[in-house]
Amino acid sequence: MKNLLEIKDLHAKIGDKEILKGINLTIKQGEVHAIMGRNGSGKSTLSAVLAGNENYIVTQGSIQFTDQKGTTYNLLEMSPEERSWAGVFLGFQYPVEIPGVTNVNFMKTAVNEHRKQRGLEALSAAEYLKMMREKMAIVQMDPSFSSRGVNVGFSGGEKKRNEIFQMAMLNPSLAILDETDSGLDVDALRIVANGVNRLKTKDNAFVVITHYQRLLDYIVPDIVHILYKGKIVKTAGKELALEIEQKGYDEFE
Amino acid sequence: MDKLKIIDIDKEIFSCSVPLENAQKAYILNGVLMSGKEDIRGVQMVSEKKSITIETKENNFLQIINVRENAVLRRGEEYCIEIKANALKEEKSTIVLCSHTLGDERFSTKGKINIVVEKECGLELIIMQNENGVSVHNVDIDIEIKYGGSLKLNIITLHGGHITNTINSVLLEEQAECDLGGLYLSDREQVINTNVNVLHKVGGGISRQLFKGILDGNSKTNFNGKIVVSPQAQKTEAYQANNNLLISDRAKATSNPHLIIYADDVKCSHGATIGTIGDEELFYMRSRGISLYEAKLLQQQAFAGAVLEKIEKKELKERLIGLVERRLRGESIHCQGCSTRCC
Numbered sequence: 001m002k003n004l005l006e007i008k009d010l011h012a013k014i015g016d017k018e019i020l021k022g023i024n025l026t027i028k029q030g031e032v033h034a035i036m037g038r039n040g041s042g043k044s045t046l047s048a049v050l051a052g053n054e055n056y057i058v059t060q061g062s063i064q065f066t067d068q069k070g071t072t073y074n075l076l077e078m079s080p081e082e083r084s085w086a087g088v089f090l091g092f093q094y095p096v097e098i099p100g101v102t103n104v105n106f107m108k109t110a111v112n113e114h115r116k117q118r119g120l121e122a123l124s125a126a127e128y129l130k131m132m133r134e135k136m137a138i139v140q141m142d143p144s145f146s147s148r149g150v151n152v153g154f155s156g157g158e159k160k161r162n163e164i165f166q167m168a169m170l171n172p173s174l175a176i177l178d179e180t181d182s183g184l185d186v187d188a189l190r191i192v193a194n195g196v197n198r199l200k201t202k203d204n205a206f207v208v209i210t211h212y213q214r215l216l217d218y219i220v221p222d223i224v225h226i227l228y229k230g231k232i233v234k235t236a237g238k239e240l241a242l243e244i245e246q247k248g249y250d251e252f253e
Numbered sequence: 254m255d256k257l258k259i260i261d262i263d264k265e266i267f268s269c270s271v272p273l274e275n276a277q278k279a280y281i282l283n284g285v286l287m288s289g290k291e292d293i294r295g296v297q298m299v300s301e302k303k304s305i306t307i308e309t310k311e312n313n314f315l316q317i318i319n320v321r322e323n324a325v326l327r328r329g330e331e332y333c334i335e336i337k338a339n340a341l342k343e344e345k346s347t348i349v350l351c352s353h354t355l356g357d358e359r360f361s362t363k364g365k366i367n368i369v370v371e372k373e374c375g376l377e378l379i380i381m382q383n384e385n386g387v388s389v390h391n392v393d394i395d396i397e398i399k400y401g402g403s404l405k406l407n408i409i410t411l412h413g414g415h416i417t418n419t420i421n422s423v424l425l426e427e428q429a430e431c432d433l434g435g436l437y438l439s440d441r442e443q444v445i446n447t448n449v450n451v452l453h454k455v456g457g458g459i460s461r462q463l464f465k466g467i468l469d470g471n472s473k474t475n476f477n478g479k480i481v482v483s484p485q486a487q488k489t490e491a492y493q494a495n496n497n498l499l500i501s502d503r504a505k506a507t508s509n510p511h512l513i514i515y516a517d518d519v520k521c522s523h524g525a526t527i528g529t530i531g532d533e534e535l536f537y538m539r540s541r542g543i544s545l546y547e548a549k550l551l552q553q554q555a556f557a558g559a560v561l562e563k564i565e566k567k568e569l570k571e572r573l574i575g576l577v578e579r580r581l582r583g584e585s586i587h588c589q590g591c592s593t594r595c596c
Contacts, residue, residue, distance in 0.1 A: 051540045084542035096537035100555025110541040168540060
């Protein structure tokens with residue numbers, strides 16, 4: 001299987017504080033990676049840097065991304081929207097509320113911008129609606145959410161379902177899910193995880209960032225990484241997640 | 254009394270193709286009423302020199318196209334529109350007043366709009382201003398609302414040179430309701446001023462104000478909003494909000510909210526904000542593949558939406574939402590089929 005993402009010696013800071021201190025990570029098509037670590041280990045920074053959040057400054061290293069057509073990009077030179085068009089998706093830990101912009105308008109604009117980049121015409125209202133209903137069903141989202149402001153007044157679970165719905169609409173080749181399990185009860189967790197599993201193919205890949213092993217019962221990873229103080233300190237199979245659940249992160253102190 | 258002139262709209266330069274079904278149209282050129290193609294059925298319009306009187310009946314829908322041009326206008330010349338809302342609230346009338354300029358010369362006009370809302374009557378007035386970028390336009394709107402009367406006024410300023418809209422609204426008798434809204438979009442060297450004075454003379458009335466501005470370029474806007482609640486105006490509800498969104502770091506918005514309350518049993522509030530588009534929202538949208546340009550546009554449309562949503566006539570609301578989008582995209586915003594050189 002082809003490499004989708006190759007991160008080499010990645011260093012990043014916010015303000016004067018260096019958070020990522022030399023990350024190396026390769027992700028291939030069809031793989032599910034889990035990145036685990038304590039608060040402050042750099043998990044969310046890594047996802048923000050991958051999506052192109054300008055609050056974080058990359059001081060060293062490279063990120064290469066290869067899209068479905070086999071074109072390789074230097075991700076660090078791309079704007080957040082260009083990364084999205086190339087096939088990178090970030091599921092936010094704290095999805096942002098955008099009052100006044102309806103979910104339907106938001107996603108329609110996003111889908112049509114993706115289509116424009118591929119030289120396709122904008123979807124008609126009917127085509128969009130059909131697609132939206134299909135994808136909403138994947139996460140059991142009520143169609144009434146489409147006319148509400150993006151994430152406005154959504155519960156924690158509804159926000160996370162909305163993230164997975166958006167992912168389904170955009171069909172990325174690499175999805176990074178930043179603590180998608182936080183704030184979810186067991187039922188919502190199952191719905192979100194089922195959504196992810198249904199979207200998994202042999203061509204795409206997922207990076208699941210989490211504190212807890214719980215989510216990994218539902219989204220089973222091929223590879224588990226432990227992030228500690230800005231570096232990946234251990235990489236193993238899915239059994240590593242169970243080990244962490246029992247022993248904690250103390251052994252990496 | 255001026256004789257009403259019949260003009261052939263098809264040949265006229267300010268023919269308007271806005272699809273407002275059942276709307277009766279009237280044209281005013283430099284303060285003088287020209288009749289439309291159809292009769293102004295059900296609406297009494299009387300033109301006396303430069304004063305036009307409109308008396309609304311049940312469910313009238315009237316579009317007035319108010320065009321000014323420099324050719325005949327002397328500096329400081331006025332137009333005056335008197336509106337008497339005489340239809341009951343349940344059968345209230347809607348008046349759309351489109352304010353345009355012909356040509357791109359610089360000139361100055363004063364306008365006066367007097368509105369009286371009769372007992373238990375209602376009126377929705379929408380003023381759309383789309384004018385050239387150099388002219389001065391001062392509009393004074395005086396409102397009197399009688400017992401149980403209800404007025405809804407929204408001013409949508411799409412483009413203009415130096416526009417000052419002054420609203421003086423008096424809730425004259427009890428149970429009066431006054432809902433004022435405004436959306437001003439300013440760009441380049443434009444100046445848009447909004448002065449609002451709401452006076453609650455007696456109790457039991459409700460007034461609401463929602464004025465929002467989106468400022469680009471070197472433009473400046475001023476909002477001066479005042480609510481006065483008289484000592485005898487107990488059980489008054491009065492709300493005021495002014496929100497401004499700065500798109501350019503050279504634009505300047507000023508907001509002066511005032512609340513003067515002499516009664517002690519009232520519900521009143523005011524709020525003023527001046528801000529920019531949030532980085533977090535922009536990043537979220539961009540991470541979904543919405544370009545920076547479109548993301549900013551969506552945010553501006555959302556911001557403007559709160560005022561546009563107040564417009565009750567659906568076809569009118571949709572038309573204005575479309576015009577606002579085109580204006581925010583920097584496109585020419587002549588209505589289709591119209592050749593007034595608004596900007």
